[in-house]
Amino acid sequence: MTSEDQDPHAPLAAVSASADVLRHPEAGEHLLTVVERERAARFRHASGRVDFTAAHILVRLCAARLLGVPATEITLAQNCPDCGKGDHGRPYLPDHPDVQVSLSHTRGVVAAAAGLVPVGVDVELTARSGSLLDVAPRVLSPAELRQVEAHPEPGRAFLRLWVRKESLIKLGRASLDTLAGVDLSALPLDVPPGQPLRSRYQDLYLLDWADVRQGAAVSVASTAAPRVVVLTPPAG
Secondary structure, three states: OOOOOOOOOOOEEEEEEHHHHHOOOOOOHHHOOHHHHHHHHOOOOHHHHHHHHHHHHHHHHHHHHHHOOOHHHOOOEEEOOOOOOOOOOEEEOOOOOOOEEEEEEEOOEEEEEEEOOOEEEEEEEHHHHHHHHHHHHHHOOHHHHHHHHHOOOHHHHHHHHHHHHHHHHHHOOOOOOOHHHOOOOOOOOOOOEOOOEEEEEOOEEEEEEEEOOOOEEEEEEEOOOOEEOOOOOOOO
């Protein structure tokens, strides 16, 4: 996908293979804080460390693109409002408090977003769609559940709703306990491969796309219309 002809200050989002992020010219573990390196080291499997590192680098690349500065000038921190610890929770940029950021990672694929307004992003592998269906009754509204059950590909339909709702959680507009009360059944479920689908939910702008190359479903939610940028060209 290419960046769209929109306000250059609009929230931006990117998705990439983890390996491609680590090949970016500005990438490297030198960008990570001590806390991030310690968290990465706690992953039992190398693939988990790679995805974590790539997501934390990609969100820096997004913020750097938004601000027009090198990625080395972006420091990422996190804070948990429940326990107060800084090794998890919502990410933020201590040196750029006016910038909102979000990140997500799954097996081999990462997504990130940055904006001057609240923004949330989520990515999930399409291959996981069937296994996620078990949680549908707990996180979908009755109308959404009927919509998914009537869809020719229930797993894929649920996955689209799931990444949308996860992006709302990242945005701070929902929680795992309140997802069933968020009704997105009025939005279209089918996203053309490789083409962004834009929709509205209350005062929010939603941007969905199906990344065929990565085999992933992506959703971005923001209070302003987000745009998609390519930060890591795929390996040839």
